Amino acid sequence: MADQSIRPDRTGPPGWLQRLHEEELSGFAFAFKARAIALGIVFIWVVLSSSWTRLPVLIAAMAVFFAVGWIGYATRRSRYMLAMQGVCALVDVAIIVLASHYPENDWYEWALQSWLRRSAFLYLVAYVAASALTFSVRIVLIAGAAAFVGQLASFAFVLHSAEHVDSFRGFTAAGALDLLRQLIEVQGIDDPVVFMLNQLVLLAITIGLIAGAIWRARRHVERAVMAETERANLGRYFSPSVVEHLAAADVRGLEAGRAQDAAVMFVDVIGSTRRMEAVTPEEVIAIIRAFHRRIVPIVFRHNGSVDKFLGDGLMAVFGAPEKTPDAARDALLCAVEILDTIDQWRDRLIAVGRVATTVGIGIHYGPVIQGNVGIADRLEFTTLGDTVNVASRLESMTRQFDAGVLLSAEAVAAAERASPLPSDLKARCRDLGLQAIVGHTPIHMIAIDRRPTA
16 A cells, blocks of 8 residues: 555656555555454453453454454555545544443443543554554554544543443542542542543654654655665666666766766667567567677676667667776777677577577767656666767668678777777777768778688
């Protein structure tokens, strides 16, 4: 049951409201189990301490109390949940007040005895305390309001009872308040109105303290759930080491957007569309997942982050949001490892008679903008800018130049500023010079060829 005090427009990572909702449902399940256990204990006590004349009524009251609790639990997902909880709380309190005042013989005399023992007050305090197990401030306040009304009704019945007895325990008086005053004088209290107001004030304070404690606990759980959800969401995009770094920092700063230089890499399976037409949907998903399982760990191993999955391909970013001096070099080495890994996988599949494809990879280095886009409850962290567009174009042109990896000269230069590239990698490079690119000025391109098959 969702606590209506949680507003859907509250900012936070996607999924955190659902996580908190699950915590609340768990709280209501726990509260219902606790009610059942408490009723079991009360049942044993009633059997041992009550007279046979009151026992059937008290057992019936406990049965109804249990049924009302089940109704409140069963309607926890209803859109009218708060109204149902209010009705159930009023019925609960009515049962508590009536059961505590139910007489051995005379209603009026028993009401005065119950008032002197304060049993109704203590049961109502326990009832409000038990509502805290739902982990909902609203439910605590609803239970508290019902208990407050029940206590007022109890006092009203006590005053009514005092007017309808000629004498009680040897005391006689002209009016109800006078009789009540004489009864409580033995307890050192002079005014029955003050006596009753004290109980109402104490009940109100108890309700406020419990509600405040739950409010503070909810804030703590909200922060914990948000932190856990943020970490889980970061884990979708970044390597574990980057997640640890970002989780320790103020990740919400990314929502405003930031600009910095980074390397962007696009990876796509060549010829996958025709291949997918010949297999079942289940096989398509299995193939795509197998492909991603091979390349995502490589991206993470080279300090990259997965910006998004694009069907059977993906877009990865190196050097953002955590700036690194080796971003372009990491992207280049990552691309070569992906290319060689997928080509080896392709060769193994061909060796056993299965149809296989390879990949085309495009890389560009330059300024990018990163941040959250979307709406409050459906945000997505993404990378934007001309660098992204160029990297995507380069990937699509790998078929044109029969290249495994196609990258800009800017990316190669940035990679070699960190340290020289391995000689065997340089041997696989082809300088294509300036090449036209759709929707952009010509780009100086470098191709990396595939390793020759054995």
